[in-house]
Amino acid sequence: MVETRENYIDGEWVSTETDETIDVTNPADPSEVVTQYQRSSAADAATAVEAAADAKSEWAATPGPERGSILRTAGALLEERKSELTDLLIAEEGKARPEAAGEVQRAIDIFYYFATKAADLGGTVKGASAPSTNLYIRKEPVGVAALITPWNYPIAIPAWKLAPALAAGNSVVIKPASLAPGVVIEMAAALEEAGLPDGVLNVVTGPGSEVGNEFIENEDTDVVSFTGSSQVGQMVYDQATDAGKRIQTELGGKNPTVVSASADPAEAADIVASGGFGTTGQSCTACSRAIVHEDVYDDFVSELVDRAETIDIGPGADHEMGPQVSADERDSTLEYVDVAQNEGATLATGGGVPEDLGDGYFVEPTVFTDVEHDMRIAQEEVFGPVVAVLQVKDFEEGLEVANGVEYGLSASIVTDDHTEANRFVEEAEAGVVKVNEKTTGLELHVPFGGFKRSSSETWREQGDAGLDFYTIEKTVYDNY
CATH class of the missing domain: 3.40.309.10 (Aldehyde Dehydrogenase; Chain A, domain 2)
Structure with a gap:
């Protein structure tokens, strides 16, 4: 019997209000239904955003090393489950095994990397012009991050958006691609087991026209990160900027x-x-x-x-x-x-x-x-x-x-x-x-992004640049 997976909202696994599901089939054998997922509505997405908004202050106040410890534990859980995650990725997306296993390992490495970086996010101290003054810059989370991710790298791309967002102290809502959402569901399960507080991460499956649209336009989301086609990405960019959101898009290439x-x-x-x-x-x-x-x-x-x-x-x-x-x-x-x-x-x-x-x-x-x-x-x-x-x-x-x-x-x-x-x-x-190298293949600790129609040319992903997108700077003048 085919398993039906639920959304993850406010620390609970829940079904959509519509009671509708999406069948994900094996692209190597379309007659095989791999798993069923929730075909969620805008109302489900709004509930997820509400949960993230309620959780953001407590998570932002959690010390960086503690946030990093949760990410590190989640990375270890993903590593323990690497084989089954690889099989799931192959079944839903179709990748060859070495590519699928490499992508899962990439997600594990990303969690470990940002687990360490979480402890370094305090800010910087500068020299003040006046005596008896401390002058320093705080890096603070932006708020609620809305992530919309593609099917072609169904665990690596969500990981390189999700891990820095959590490391920086943001709460998150994420809509994985409907063609291959399973590995994102499993990432959420690992983070739940690692001790991530309720509401800090919320996963909602379903169509972008409903779930993604609500994530972008909801007044409680603060930043939007999208990876997908250039045509859709331009619409997302226009929609997010019209709503006053910080926006990052990574799009197509030739x-x-x-x-x-x-x-x-x-x-x-x-x-x-x-x-x-x-x-x-x-x-x-x-x-x-x-x-x-x-x-x-x-x-x-x-x-x-x-x-x-x-x-x-x-x-x-x-x-x-x-x-x-x-x-x-x-x-x-x-x-x-x-x-x-x-x-x-x-x-x-x-x-x-x-x-x-x-x-x-x-x-x-x-x-x-x-x-x-x-x-x-x-x-x-x-x-x-x-x-x-x-x-x-x-x-x-x-x-x-x-x-x-x-x-x-x-x-x-x-x-x-x-x-x-x-x-x-x-x-x-x-x-x-x-x-003298192929165009594919990226290191996780350096910026990634494109020029022209390949990107919004606003913020880069991965490494320190990825953290920059999910933080905002506050300059403090402390005259003691």
């Missing part, structure tokens, strides 16, 4: 890897394949454009096609690349395959649905060549295992093409030329820039 004339084609193909086909291309930092110097273009294409054709596709539990998360995502990717061919790009490999894999949402790793810079396949986010290869005559053209999109999240270059590498770092219009 991430390039520039392959220099000095690059080894085999090494470059390894980097692009890992960045483009890893996580089934369902990453905001995935490489979707390989911008290749004409001197190495043919060899690079041959190497990349070979890697695409040798990837083992199937259910994420025991294959190298799993399915896309839903029928809509698969169909969107296949639609872009048709668009690219209609615009004149050459399908070098892939582009279809693998045979003998049943009704799962699988798409073959796909490579397009003869791609022009103004084609949709080179301008729009696909969010599937598709890499467009563009040929350029020199570094200058490669840099221009790399920057010539509306997005600016992650960018990389493969080169043995140090001057090119330095120029790319300085001139690439992206929030994350890498040299």
Whole structure:
């Protein structure tokens, strides 16, 4: 029998007022219902916000080391349950096991990191101009944080929003993505067991049009953090700023890897394949454009096609690349395959649905060549295992093409030329820039965010920058 999971509000596991549920199915086998979750209403979301508002003062007054101790205990509980969390993530989202296990470990590491940082949030002391005066700056929590998180990293992204918010002393309401909410429910269970006070964390599952909308517009929420598509993110940004909220959005990408004339084609193909086909291309930092110097273009294409054709596709539990998360995502990717061919790009490999894999949402790793810079396949986010290869005559053209999109999240270059590498770092219009590395993969202790349509360009996530978003500064003049 399929388990039905409840919302977590004010320290209690509760059902929605509507008595409606959402079935989450296995994307590798859509006939399998993994778990049922609450299809919550705006009223449920409002109840959660009320609980968070009631709990915020006591949690804000809790000493930072004590808050950190709770986060550390929760991290240890997640570590004990790593295997089952990995299985749940695979079943709901479809990731290959090594990717799913790595993502769960990332969440554990984030909890440990911010557990330590919680003790360092007192503020700073400055020298005063007048005698007999203490001059110092206090860092205080902003209040109630509303978090709206995506399905593609269903535990890592919620963790890197939730842990700093709690470490800084904020209470939280969170709406996980309806396609894969299970691991967020399990994070809440770990925090409850770790001793988090009632009302400090509230989890409500359901549609963004009801739950997310209430979180953003409710007068008792103070900050909003959203990760998702650029189209929805812009609406969230406008809605939150109109309501006077502090807002942070991390959105889409059209991430390039520039392959220099000095690059080894085999090494470059390894980097692009890992960045483009890893996580089934369902990453905001995935490489979707390989911008290749004409001197190495043919060899690079041959190497990349070979890697695409040798990837083992199937259910994420025991294959190298799993399915896309839903029928809509698969169909969107296949639609872009048709668009690219209609615009004149050459399908070098892939582009279809693998045979003998049943009704799962699988798409073959796909490579397009003869791609022009103004084609949709080179301008729009696909969010599937598709890499467009563009040929350029020199570094200058490669840099221009790399920057010539509306997005600016992650960018990389493969080169043995140090001057090119330095120029790319300085001139690439992206929030994350890498040299001789894939576009995906992030350290947890440094800022993450994008330029242009990839971000609101307001606040960064992760590391100290993540804590900055959830704190506000108060300057104190103490004339003793």
